[in-house]
Amino acid sequence: MQDYIWLIPFFPLLGFLINGLLGKYLSEKVIGILGSAMVFLSFSTAVVLFFQLTQLDPENRLFINTLYTWMATGSFSADVAFRFDALSAVMVLVVTGVGFLIHVYSIGYMHGDRGFARFFSFLNLFTFAMLLLVLGNNFLIMFLGWEGVGLCSYLLIGFWYENPEYAYAGNKAFIVNRIGDFGFLIGIFMIFGYFGSLNFDTVLSAAGMQPEWVITTICLLLFVGATGKSAQIPLYVWLPDAMAGPTPVSALIHAATMVTAGVYMICRTSAMYVLSEVALSVVAIIGLLTALMAATIAITSKDIKKVLAYSTVSQLGYMFLAAGVGAFATAIFHLMTHAFFKALMFLAAGSVMHALSNETNIDKMGGLKNKIGTTYRTFWVGGLAISGILPFAGFFSKDEILWKAFSSPFGSTVFWAVGTLIAGLTAFYMWRMIYTVFYGESRVDKEVALHIHESPKVMTVPLIVLAALSTVGGLVNIPHYFPMFEHFLDPVFMKYINPAAFEASHGSFGLELTFAAISLVVAFTGIWLAKVMYVQRRELPDKIASSVKGLYTLLFNKYYVDELYDKIIVKPFVKVSDAFFYAFFDVKIIDGIVNGSAKIMDSIAGVLRRSHSGVVQFYALSLVVGAIALFGYLIFG
Numbered sequence: 001m002q003d004y005i006w007l008i009p010f011f012p013l014l015g016f017l018i019n020g021l022l023g024k025y026l027s028e029k030v031i032g033i034l035g036s037a038m039v040f041l042s043f044s045t046a047v048v049l050f051f052q053l054t055q056l057d058p059e060n061r062l063f064i065n066t067l068y069t070w071m072a073t074g075s076f077s078a079d080v081a082f083r084f085d086a087l088s089a090v091m092v093l094v095v096t097g098v099g100f101l102i103h104v105y106s107i108g109y110m111h112g113d114r115g116f117a118r119f120f121s122f123l124n125l126f127t128f129a130m131l132l133l134v135l136g137n138n139f140l141i142m143f144l145g146w147e148g149v150g151l152c153s154y155l156l157i158g159f160w161y162e163n164p165e166y167a168y169a170g171n172k173a174f175i176v177n178r179i180g181d182f183g184f185l186i187g188i189f190m191i192f193g194y195f196g197s198l199n200f201d202t203v204l205s206a207a208g209m210q211p212e213w214v215i216t217t218i219c220l221l222l223f224v225g226a227t228g229k230s231a232q233i234p235l236y237v238w239l240p241d242a243m244a245g246p247t248p249v250s251a252l253i254h255a256a257t258m259v260t261a262g263v264y265m266i267c268r269t270s271a272m273y274v275l276s277e278v279a280l281s282v283v284a285i286i287g288l289l290t291a292l293m294a295a296t297i298a299i300t301s302k303d304i305k306k307v308l309a310y311s312t313v314s315q316l317g318y319m320f321l322a323a324g325v326g327a328f329a330t331a332i333f334h335l336m337t338h339a340f341f342k343a344l345m346f347l348a349a350g351s352v353m354h355a356l357s358n359e360t361n362i363d364k365m366g367g368l369k370n371k372i373g374t375t376y377r378t379f380w381v382g383g384l385a386i387s388g389i390l391p392f393a394g395f396f397s398k399d400e401i402l403w404k405a406f407s408s409p410f411g412s413t414v415f416w417a418v419g420t421l422i423a424g425l426t427a428f429y430m431w432r433m434i435y436t437v438f439y440g441e442s443r444v445d446k447e448v449a450l451h452i453h454e455s456p457k458v459m460t461v462p463l464i465v466l467a468a469l470s471t472v473g474g475l476v477n478i479p480h481y482f483p484m485f486e487h488f489l490d491p492v493f494m495k496y497i498n499p500a501a502f503e504a505s506h507g508s509f510g511l512e513l514t515f516a517a518i519s520l521v522v523a524f525t526g527i528w529l530a531k532v533m534y535v536q537r538r539e540l541p542d543k544i545a546s547s548v549k550g551l552y553t554l555l556f557n558k559y560y561v562d563e564l565y566d567k568i569i570v571k572p573f574v575k576v577s578d579a580f581f582y583a584f585f586d587v588k589i590i591d592g593i594v595n596g597s598a599k600i601m602d603s604i605a606g607v608l609r610r611s612h613s614g615v616v617q618f619y620a621l622s623l624v625v626g627a628i629a630l631f632g633y634l635i636f637g
Contacts, residue, residue: 002052002063005082007045008092009131011038015124023117032107035120039103039127043096050089058491061086064137078198083137087492090332091134091264094339098256099127101462105347106248108458109354113246119159123252126152130257134264139188139198142265146184146229149258150177156253157245169244176238180228187221190214204271204496215272219279222269223286230262230316232290237562239313243305247350250305254312255343260335263319267328271496274326280410284324288418291317293559295425299432300556303360304349307433311386312342314422318401321419325411327404329489333477334397336485340473341385341394344378344466351375351455351463352437357448362433367442372454376438378463383434385470387427387523396474398423399516403479406515416515423519427526435534479512 015038019031026034053061066081084092103123110119129152133145151174158170188198194214195203207215226232231239239259243250253259266273266283273279294313301307315338322331353360355372369376385392388399402423406416442449454460477485533540545552554560 002049002084003065004045005049005063005065005084005135006067008042008049008096009082009128009135011041011045012124012128012131014038016121016128019117019124020121023121026117028107028111028116031117031120032103035124036100036103036107038124039096039100042127042131043093043100046089046092046096049084050093053084053086053089054488058487061491066137070140075196076192078138078140080141081137082135082141083200084135085492086489087264087268087332088134090336090489091260092131094260094336095127095130095134095256098339098343098466099130099252101465102248102252102256102343102347105251105350105459105462106246108456109248109350110246115159119156119246122152122155122159123248126156126252126257130261133261138200139191139203142268143185143188146225146261146265147181149229149261150174150181153177153242153253153258156249157242159245159249163244166244169238169241172241173238176235177228180225180235182224183221184225184228187218187225190218190221194218200268204269207272207275207496212276216276216278219269219273219276220282222265223279223283226262226266226320227286228262229265230259230320231313232262232286232317232320233293236290236294236313237565240306240309240558243303243309247305247346247353250309251343251346251350254309254346255339259312259316260339263316263323263331263335266320266323267332267493270323270326270328270493273323274497277410280324280326282324284321284405284410284415287317287320287322287324288415288422289317290314291321291422292418292425295422295429296555297558298429299425300552301429302363304352304362304365304433304437305346305360307362307429308342308345308349311345311426311430314426315342315386318398318419318422321405321415322401325405325408325415327401327408328493329486330397330400330404332489333485334401337385337393337397337470337473340466340469341382341392344463344470345382345386347459347463347466348375348379348382351459352379354455354459355452356444357451359444359448362436364443364445365437366440366444367438368444368452369438371452374454374460374463378460378467379434379438381467381470383430386430387527388423388519389523390520391471391474393470393472393474395520396477396479399519400477400479402519403512403515407512420515420519420522424522424526427523428530431527431530432534435530439535440538 015035019026019035023031049063053063063084064081065084066079068080070078070080072078103120106119106123110116113119126149129145129148131145132148133142136142136145154170154174156170157173158167161167161170191203192198194210195206197203228235239254242253245253273283291314294310294317298307298310298314301310315334319331319334319338322328322334351372352365352368352375355368355375356365359365381392385394388395402416402419405411405419406413444452475482477483479486533544557563
């Protein structure tokens with residue numbers, strides 16, 4: 001069966017080609033079923049391979065499917081090869097499993113859109129690119145998938161390109177990611193230069209033989225790419241604007257595909273990162289700062305999708321914090337549970353918008369819990385999961401991150417304290433949104449209120465499935481009792497790493513339980529504060545905002561980061577482009593060479609033109625003179 005790993009990315013690629021080329025001849029029903037079925041076939045193939053993998057000895061849980069040698073020159077060669085180990089298995093199951101539910105949901109959400117076939121073809125292409133990224137057996141195949149998800153994000157974020165704002169958001173995502181990808185590409189060049197190979201096993205097994213400065217530089221360059229794809233400081237600014245795309249796109253980007261790429265890449269190259277404390281510290285600190293910054297912005301956001309977007313940025317920060325303290329399995333564990341509850345919450349938000357004629361301002365909602373009951377109940381589950389409430393999935397992964405942030409040799413008390421604060425902020429802003437949307441008096445426009453209805457089953461069934469996963473998904477890894485997930489991934493992370501490097505430097509099981517209790521208290525406090533402010537005493541938020549107007553304005557305007565980038569980067573670059581690259585280099589140099597060449601040839605032609613008088617006697621004389629000259633040259637030359 002391992003010879004058929006290639007089928008996993010092939011099925012979505014086939015769906016892209018069929019719907020992309022023949023979609024205009026097919027009905028919506030056929031397009032939607034076809035696009036969803038292709039992802040389900042990938043998921044089914046992955047499940048079969050996963051169970052075969054579990055039958056192997058933990059030290060040998062690896063399938064490699066080499067299709068052909070792509071390029072070979074000298075001692076270097078790169079194969080089109082796919083790698084199915086514990087890490088890629090988890091990623092593939094998340095991408096295809098959650099991705100399938102998003103595809104099914106999209107059938108109802110995108111019903112009637114004139115770009116229906118184009119949407120599903122792009123959605124399948126997105127899935128193919130992400131599968132290529134996580135299945136590649138070398139950095140070259142990973143990079144193809146890396147660039148592929150960047151292209152697909154551009155196509156889907158700007159899907160409704162007739163709207164200039166949506167087109168701008170797509171461009172912004174594409175350009176910001178190019179900045180990160182430049183660092184990623186330089187890192188790959190360095191890997192090739194120092195290791196002579198791009199194969200994962202070859203590079204990671206030899207990482208310990210390189211000077212520390214080389215490993216540190218490579219790791220930091222790779223991390224630049226990760227900050228772009230996974231929206232971390234300073235390249236996070238594209239992700240909130242990505243809400244311009246259809247809501248299923250937001251769910252796919254935030255839960256199962258693009259933004260998880262950076263976390264996966266860091267974990268795949270963990271053998272290099274553990275050799276550089278500097279690189280690990282940078283990853284952890286950037287992750288923690290991003291998580292805190294995004295959480296504080298989410299507190300004041302009034303757009304239902306942007307609250308979730310900043311929540312994603314914050315949760316990704318948690319994952320990088322885990323990776324930065326060496327808890328790579330924990331980072332992947334949170335990636336998986338986050339995929340469940342974040343996909344759920346985005347799709348539930350889409351269901352709310354579906355009921356309210358695409359309204360996104362939470363201040364124009366309210367009183368919806370009895371009108372769209374299924375959406376409300378599933379949203380509730382997602383809120384409990386992301387808040388880290390026992391026994392929901394987010395509790396186990398979030399608390400494991402907080403514990404590792406404290407007990408790891410690379411961790412600290414500060415990491416734990418700030419991480420716990422962020423957990424409280426997460427609970428507060430998430431339940432602020434839930435209470436504002438579903439509780440209190442209705443603030444919905446009267447005409448819109450007449451047509452409020454629950455979404456069709458093709459949309460609500462995926463919500464119910466994701467709610468179930470968000471409830472029980474964390475039970476696959478209960479520290480000290482049932483750490484199945486962590487043990488499953490250990491062979492990947494310990495293959496080239498000394499296990500002693502990850503032994504807890506301090507702490508005990510009793511202390512871990514104490515920390516878990518503290519985080520629960522903090523989360524419940526956040527939920528309680530949200531209820532007091534947005535259900536019981538709705539005048540409080542305005543009073544508090546007025547009393548700290550400066551701080552509120554700063555948070556509401558997202559720390560003015562976009563404005564700062566626009567002032568110090570975008571506008572100066574545009575001015576330089578206009579004054580130098582266009583006015584001087586393009587007009588005077590490029591156009592000057594082209595137009596100058598034309599003028600020179602025109603001048604030469606003008607001279608030659610005079611010799612073509614049309615007088616036959618002149619031509620005859622010219623022939624005679626030429627013949628005499630040639631004869632003289634042959635005789636006397």
